[in-house]
Amino acid sequence: MLRYFSHNQHLKDIFDFPVAKVCIDAGFTCPNRDGSKGYGGCIYCNDKGSGAPYIKKDLSWIEQYENSRNLLLKRNPDTKFIIYFQAFSNTYAPIDYLENLYTSALALKDVVGISIGTRPDCVTSGILDLLRDLSKDTYLLLEYGLESIHNKTLEFINRQHTYGDLLAAYGEAKNRNINVCLHIINGLPGESATDILETAKTVGQLEPDGIKIHSLYIETGTQLYNYYRKNPWHIFTEEEYVEIAARCIELMPQTTVIHRLIGEAIPDRLVVPEWSKNKHKVLNSINKKLCEWKSRQGAKFIPARSFKYKELEIEHV
Ligand code: SF4
Structure with a gap:
């Protein structure tokens, strides 16, 4: 049995079809x-x-959807998307463009919801009002890339936004009752295990609807690859990553859906870590680790003493 609230379980709780x-x-x-x-x-x-390694950019987004839908319906004809x-x-x-795009997606055959990935500094009040209105009638998840709460890391990885920007955008979305999933990355250069757990603890205290925990991977053709070749740093071993991911899960409230626990590179561009190719093994090991510790999601969650979306204040215990 899983020791955390998985995305699959979340979907089963909401929908009575796959x-x-x-x-x-x-x-x-x-x-x-x-x-x-x-x-x-x-x-x-x-x-x-x-984007996911298998996305075919040369197709229109509707063709991409139809292709995937046709493949997945062959496996199970009852599936919705x-x-x-x-x-x-x-x-x-x-x-106007966004409204047309999102409503067109929701009108496609067998679509039961949309998920929208973006940056915390790339939403306006108008966009959030639109997402709030769409959320009233459908499953909608807004996904903000945060990666780390540490501004020195955000600067180093050239995110061009701060943790404060995330807090502002998160508060604006939650004030509108929009479901929000936050993304973090474990293993960024310059971050210790303590830094990573500080991010997990703080993000957990925001009590987001969902979280994606990515393991850092390095692909050829990226600025990170060039940096790694000149300044190699210790990349988590599989065992180390399993332990840190399990500790992050312990820090999440039980209500937060764990959408992801590992990053997935484009296979023929992956430099390190090799173990990230074996997603299912790593996921099993993380769950086994929690079993071994007799622990589970939320075991070390520390609620924030006060968190007011409106004033964007958070106090840590
Ligand atoms: S540059 Fe950063 S924010 Fe922009 S698409 Fe890439 S990962 Fe996302």
């Missing part, structure tokens, strides 16, 4: 690439804008 997530590249770019915020992007980002606007920053467009 649901699969389909990752899409809808042709966006990113303010951290085109100069609005920065150039070159985050140092680990690839030319696919951190959540379209995940994943690659690049999927709120980086005028509101």
